[in-house]
Amino acid sequence: MNDALSSEADVSSAAGIPTSERILSTSAALFREKGYASSTTRELAELLGIRKASLYHHIETKEEILYQICIASLTRIIDEISKSIPAVVSQDDLRTMIRSHVAEIVGTRDFHAVMLTEMRGLTPDHLVEVVALRDRYEELIRDVVSQSQALGILRDDFAAKYLMLCLLNLLNWTIFWFKPGGDLDAEELGDLLASVFLEGASQMSTLGPERGL
Amino acid sequence: MNDALSSEADVSSAAGIPTSERILSTSAALFREKGYASSTTRELAELLGIRKASLYHHIETKEEILYQICIASLTRIIDEISKSIPAVVSQDDLRTMIRSHVAEIVGTRDFHAVMLTEMRGLTPDHLVEVVALRDRYEELIRDVVSQSQALGILRDDFAAKYLMLCLLNLLNWTIFWFKPGGDLDAEELGDLLASVFLEGASQMSTLGPERGL
């Protein structure tokens, strides 16, 4: 685990990328692995190959790094998912949206995992701002769900809010176990999660012949 | 938030429950809210209404509390879910198992949330033991999924392992947003999650008339 972190740091260091640009991604990897509160500026400096004090030429506080990671995560995913949603959605669009979300969270895994699990380490002011952004993302999904219900694409026996939360449940816990390079790649994972959300896990025959359309 | 913690502490304190028995539940609530690494023995002592040093009459280290919480969480849920699984499963049994899991994690929310998210704070030895217990729980679920696939109850286009992970995705992220006393109670949540896992979120008409059986 430490090997993964240090080798990653070595790569960007060897590539001549400036320290200021390496801080966020190196911190995201560190915070994801050890948690924000348990990650020290010592460790971060060591991963970056500089002394602890040199960090403070680039940042003002450790919390500022967490804040930047959360903002980067949310602006990225809001942008990516917004692009994938047309004015009027179809079931195929839902599938595309789900696959985009999965591709984004596993493709920029460190940033999203830290945003999703370490948000409480933010100062009150930053927390308010980040929660507002997260709420904006959830509203984006909820609106798509709501429209899909009105169009008869999604079931409407539960409020859009709860269908949205079910969907994010299904997608987001993935950050805790998915490892790139395993026997299921990111694209297959997206297909699986989209299919389980839309069609469920029951065998087709118990649900009728239309399964898989 | 701090109010919720302190009033809870006051209640058990007023009821005359011994400190030694209050430490685990009070710690679970604290660790859940602030994270294990950010929770201090000072705060814990304050919630218990004793001095920091008095804690060490009951425990040897702070990490020992985390270990006890993880063990309690896993033995509880393994026990609860084992009880709900018959030798040969039906779709109804799957539904019951899912509802039991949901009832258990939201009913003993602090313990399970801490186990699920703070495990990395354990010492290496304790981590090995706790991960083994967690793996045992996941195997329990995976075996039920595998048997259901063989019986034609669950789809078999993906390995049981991944269907199990989808299910735990869907159920476990709930710890981050479910609050008892909201407009969806624990039982309704269990029904929703079981139904979304088994039948999916698509409108019935797109899947055929058997939906809901």
Next chain:
DNA sequence: GTCTATATTGTGATAGAC
């Protein structure tokens, strides 16, 4: 932009009286 050296605070944990 990085360094050495240090300030300051907070942490988990212990000693020993009552």
Next chain:
DNA sequence: GTCTATCACAATATAGAC
């Protein structure tokens, strides 16, 4: 079983030279 007092150390962050 709880207390007061304290230890030893690790944390974030700063000062000022190069």
